[in-house]
Amino acid sequence: MKMDTISAIILEAAENAKTETKDATSSRKVMSSGWPIKCTIGPGLEGAIACDSKVGYVNGSKGALIYRGYDILDLCVHSNYEEVCYLLIHGELPTKSQFSEFNEKMKDFRSVNSTLRKLMGFPVEEMGAMSALRLGTNFMRHEMTQLDKRGFKPKGVATISADEDSIPMETPPTGEKSAKYEFKRQKRRKPSPDEASGVEACYHLIAGVATIAAAISRLQGGLLPIEPDPELSHAANLLYMINGERPSYDDERIMDVALILHADHGMNASTFASMVVASTLSDFYFSVGSGIAALNGPLHGGANEEVIRVLDKVLAYEGTPEQWVTEELSKKSKIPGFGHRVYKTYDPRARVLGPLAEHLVKSHPDQKPIFDAAKKVEKKVVATLGKEKKIFPNVDYYSGIIYRCLGLAPEMYTPIFAVSRVAGWTARMLEYGANNRIFRPRARYTGHFDREYAPIKKRK
Ligand code: ACO
Numbered sequence: 059m060k061m062d063t064i065s066a067i068i069l070e071a072a073e074n075a076k077t078e079t080k081d082a083t084s085s086r087k088v089m090s091s092g093w094p095i096k097c098t099i100g101p102g103l104e105g106a107i108a109c110d111s112k113v114g115y116v117n118g119s120k121g122a123l124i125y126r127g128y129d130i131l132d133l134c135v136h137s138n139y140e141e142v143c144y145l146l147i148h149g150e151l152p153t154k155s156q157f158s159e160f161n162e163k164m165k166d167f168r169s170v171n172s173t174l175r176k177l178m179g180f181p182v183e184e185m186g187a188m189s190a191l192r193l194g195t196n197f198m199r200h201e202m203t204q205l206d207k208r209g210f211k212p213k214g215v216a217t218i219s220a221d222e223d224s225i226p227m228e229t230p231p232t233g234e235k236s237a238k239y240e241f242k243r244q245k246r247r248k249p250s251p252d253e254a255s256g257v258e259a260c261y262h263l264i265a266g267v268a269t270i271a272a273a274i275s276r277l278q279g280g281l282l283p284i285e286p287d288p289e290l291s292h293a294a295n296l297l298y299m300i301n302g303e304r305p306s307y308d309d310e311r312i313m314d315v316a317l318i319l320h321a322d323h324g325m326n327a328s329t330f331a332s333m334v335v336a337s338t339l340s341d342f343y344f345s346v347g348s349g350i351a352a353l354n355g356p357l358h359g360g361a362n363e364e365v366i367r368v369l370d371k372v373l374a375y376e377g378t379p380e381q382w383v384t385e386e387l388s389k390k391s392k393i394p395g396f397g398h399r400v401y402k403t404y405d406p407r408a409r410v411l412g413p414l415a416e417h418l419v420k421s422h423p424d425q426k427p428i429f430d431a432a433k434k435v436e437k438k439v440v441a442t443l444g445k446e447k448k449i450f451p452n453v454d455y456y457s458g459i460i461y462r463c464l465g466l467a468p469e470m471y472t473p474i475f476a477v478s479r480v481a482g483w484t485a486r487m488l489e490y491g492a493n494n495r496i497f498r499p500r501a502r503y504t505g506h507f508d509r510e511y512a513p514i515k516k517r518k
Contacts, residue, residue, distance in 0.1 A: 062307075062311065063308075063417065064308065064311045064312060064315065064414065064417070065135045067410070067413045067414060067417055068131055068134045068135050068315070068410050068414075069131075069135060070413070071131065071406075071409040071410045071412075071413055072129075072131040072132075072135075072409075074409065075121060075122070075131070075404070075406055075409055078403075078404070079119075079120045079121050079122075079403060082119045082120050082121075082403065083119055089110075091110050095107055103330075103499065104399065106499075108325060108330070108333075108497065109325075109333075109490055111325075111486060111489060111490075112126065112149065112489070113125070113126065113146060113322060113482070113485050113486050113489055114126065114146070114322040114323070114324060114482065115324070116323060116324040116400050116401070118398075118400040118401050118402055118403075119402060119403065120403070121401055121403040121404050121405065121406050121409070122406055123323065123406050123407065125142060125145060125146055125321065125322055126145050126146065126149055126150070128145070130318065130319060130406060130407070131406060131410065133145075133318055134315045134318050134319065134410060137151075137318065138291065138292075138293075138314055138318075139291070139292050139293055139314050139317040139318050139321070139478070139481075140157075140160065140161060140164060140291065140292050141157065142317075142318050142321055142481065143160075143264050143321070143481040144156070144157065144160050146321060146322055146481050146482060146485035147257065147260055147261075147481070147484065147485045147488060160261070163258075163261045163265070164261065164264070164265045164292065165265075165286075165288045166265075167261055167262045167264075167265035167266055168265045168266065168268065168269050168286035168295065169269070169285065169286060170194075170198060170201065170266040170269050170270060172197075172200075172201045173194055173197040173198045173200075173201050173266065173270060174194075174269070174270070174273050174283055176197040176200070177190065177193065177194050177197055177270065177273065177274075177277075178277065178283075180193065182274055182277040182278060183277055183278050183280070186354075186469070187271075187274050187275070187278060187469045187470055187472070187473045188350060188351075188353070188354040188360075188472055188473055188476070189354075190270075190274045190277075191267070191270060191271055191274060191350055191473050191476060192347045192350045192351055194267070194270035194273075194274070195263065195267060195270070195343050195346050195347045195350065196343065196344075196347055198262065198263065198266050198267075198270070198343055199341065199343030199344065255488070256341075256342055256484075256487070256488055256491065257488065259341065259342040259343065259484075260342065260484035260485070260487075260488060263342060263343065263346050263480050263484055264480050264481055264484065265292075267346070267476065267477050267480050268292060268295065268296050268299075268477045269283075269286055269295075269299060271296070271470065271473040271474060271476070271477045272284070272295075272296055272299030272300045273299070274470075274473065275300045275466070275467065275470045275473075276299070276300065276302075278467070278469065279467070281302070283299070284298065284299045284302055285299075286298075286299060287304075290304065291310065291314065292314075292317065293305075293310050293311075293313040293314035293317055294310040294313070296313060296317075296474075296477065297309060297310065297313055297464060297465070300465065300466060300470070301464075301465045305464075308417075308418075308421070309464055312414050312417075312418060312460060312464070313464060315410065315414065316411070316414075316457060316460060316461075316474075316478070317477070317478040318478075319407040319410060319411065319453065319478075320407070320453065320457075320475050320478035320479055321478050321479065321481040321482050322479070322481060322482030322485065322486070323453075323479075323482065324400065326358065327352045327353075327355070327357075327358050328349040328350070328352040328353040328358060328359065328476075328479060328483065329349065329479075329482055329483055329486055330352075331348045331349055331351065331352035332345040332346055332348050332349035332352075332483040332486075332487060333345070333483075333486055333487055333490055333497070334348070334497045335347075335348040336487040336490065336491060336494075337490065337491075337494055337495065337496045337497045338496055339494070342484060342487055345483070345487055346480055346483055346484065349476070349479065349480075349483045350476050353472060353475060353476050353479065354472060356394070359454075359472045359475040359476065359479070360472050361394045361395055361452070361454040362395070362453075362454035362457045362458045362461075362471040362472060362475060363458065363468045363469065363471045363472055364394040364395075364454075365394045365395035365454055365455055365457075365458045366428075366458035366459070366462060366468050366471070367468065368393070368394050368395075369428050369431055369432055369435070369458070369459075370428070372431045372435060373427060373428060373431050378434070379431045379434035379435045379438065380434060380435075380437075380438045382435070383435055383438040383439055383442065384438070384442075387439075387442060387443075393435070393439055394454065395451055395452060395454045395455030395456075396439050396443070396449050396450065396451055396452060396455065397447075397449045397450075397452065398450075398452045401450065401452065402448035403448070403450060404450045404451065405450065405451060405452045405453050407452075407453040408450070408451040408452055408453055408455050408456060411453065411455070411456035411457055411460060412436075412451070412455070412456045414456070414460060415429055415432075415456040415459040415460050415463070416429060418459075418460055418463040418464075419459070419463060421463075422462075422463040425459060425462055425463050428459060428462075429459055432455070432456065432459060436451055436455070439451075457471065457475075458471050461474060
C-alpha cells in the first residue's frame with residue numbers, strides 16, 4: 059500500500075502516543091488461565107474477569123489497543139476492515155486465498171434483500187435508527203438462521219406458507235367453514251462446518267448489518283435503499299449505499315480506518331451484553347440485537363451522537379468554548395466524548411480520529427468552526443481534569459465530526475459504530491462459545507428479610 063497522507067497522519071499519532079506514554083507502567087503480561095481466579099470487583103462489575111480471551115487487549119495505562127496481538131494503529135496503516143474482521147474471527151491474518159474466499163462471502167452476504175423488504179414494511183422513518191437496526195438483525199435471522207431456516211427444526215415441526223398479502227390466522231375468517239393453509243415440511247440438510255460453528259452467521263452479520271444501516275439512513279431521508287456494489291470495499295460500500303455515490307479515496311480510507319478503530323474493545327457493555335445472550339445458546343442474530351441495544355445508550359456508543367449535538371450547542375453559546383466548559387463542569391455535568399472506564403490516558407482511537415478530522419475539515423471548510431470549537435473544548439477539559447481525574451477524549455469525541463464530513467446524519471453515528479463492532483461481538487461470542495458457560499453473576503442482597511404482609515387497606 060502506498061504511504062498516503064492518511065497513513066502518515068496515523069503514524070505520527072502512533073509516534074506521539076509512544077513518546078507521551080513511554081513512562082507509563084504497562085501490564086503486558088499474559089495471564090495464566092485456569093479457574094477460579096481472584097480479582098477485586100467494583101460496582102458495574104468493574105475489575106471482574108468474566109472469561110479468557112485472545113481476541114483483543116486494552117492497555118488502559120499505556121493507551122494502547124491490540125487486536126489478536128497487532129497494534130490497532132499498525133492495522134490502520136497497513137490493513138483494511140475486511141482483513142481485520144477475518145483476523146478477529148479466526149485469530150490470524152488471512153492468506154491470499156482465504157481472503158478472497160472471505161471477500162466472496164462478504165459480497166454475497168451484503169445483499170439482504172429479503173430483510174430489507176420486511177424492514178420496509180415498518181415505518182422506519184418514524185423509528186430511532188438503532189431501533190430499526192435491531193429490528194433488521196432480527197429479520198436477518200429469519201433470512202438465514204440455522205434454527206429457523208436451515209433444517210435444524212425438531213422433527214415434526216411444520217412451517218405455514220401463506221400468500222405474501224395474507225396473514226395466517228388460527229380462527230377461520232367470517233363466512234368460511236375452515237381456513238386452509240398449506241403446510242410445508244422443511245427440507246433437512248446437513249449444515250456446512252462454517253454454518254454449524256456459527257462462522258457463517260458472523261460473516262452474514264458483519265456484511266449485512268452494514269447494508270441495513272445504510273438502508274435505514276436512506277429510508278429516514280425519504281430515499282429508497284441502494285444495492286451494494288460488488289466492486290467496492292466494505293467502507294466504500296457503506297458510504298455508497300448511504301450517499302448514493304462512490305466515495306473519494308480519502309473518504310473511503312478514513313471510513314475504513316474508523317471501522318477498524320471501532321471493531322473491538324474488550325469486555326465493554328455491548329460486547330458483554332451480546333456474550334451474555336449468546337451464552338444462553340441463543341443464536342448470534344439475537345445476541346447482536348442485544349449488543350445493538352446496549353450500544354445505544356448515551357454512556358456507551360450513543361455518546362458520539364451526543365458529542366456533535368453538544369458541540370453544536372457550544373458553537374451557539376454566547377461565550378467562548380472554554381467558558382462553556384467551566385460552566386458545565388461547575389454544574390457537575392459530564393462532557394460527552396470524555397472519560398473512559400479503562401483508559402486513564404488518551405484513548406488511542408481518539409489520537410487518530412482527532413488528526414483525521416482535522417485533515418477532513420480542510421476539504422469541508424463548513425465543518426472547520428465545529429472542529430476548532432472541539433479542539434478548544436478538549437484543551438480546556440484536559441487542562442482541568444486530565445491530571446487530576448485522568449479524563450481525556452475517548453473514541454466518540456472526534457468520530458462525529460468525521461462522520462458529518464462523510465455525509466452521515468447524526469442519527470447514524472451510533473448505527474455506524476454498531477456496523478463496525480459486529481466484528482468484535484461475533485468474534486468474542488464465537489471464542490466464548492467454544493467453551494461456553496452461561497453467565498450468571500450474583501447480586502449482593504441488601505434488602506429485608508422476614509417482612510409481614512400487610513393487606514392494602516392497612517398500608518400507609
Ligand atoms: N466529563 C466530566 N467529568 C467526567 C467525565 C466527563 N465526560 N467522565 C468522568 N468524569 C468524572 C466524574 O464526574 C467522576 O468525578 P468524581 O470522582 O468527582 O465523582 C470521575 O470523573 C469518574 O467518573 P465515573 O463516571 O465514575 O467513571 P466511569 O469509569 O464510571 O465512567 C464513562 C466512564 C461512562 C465513559 C464516563 O467517563 C462518562 O460518562 N463519559 C461521558 C460519556 C461518554 O463519552 N461515553 C463514551 C465512552 S466510550 C464508549 O463507550 C465507546
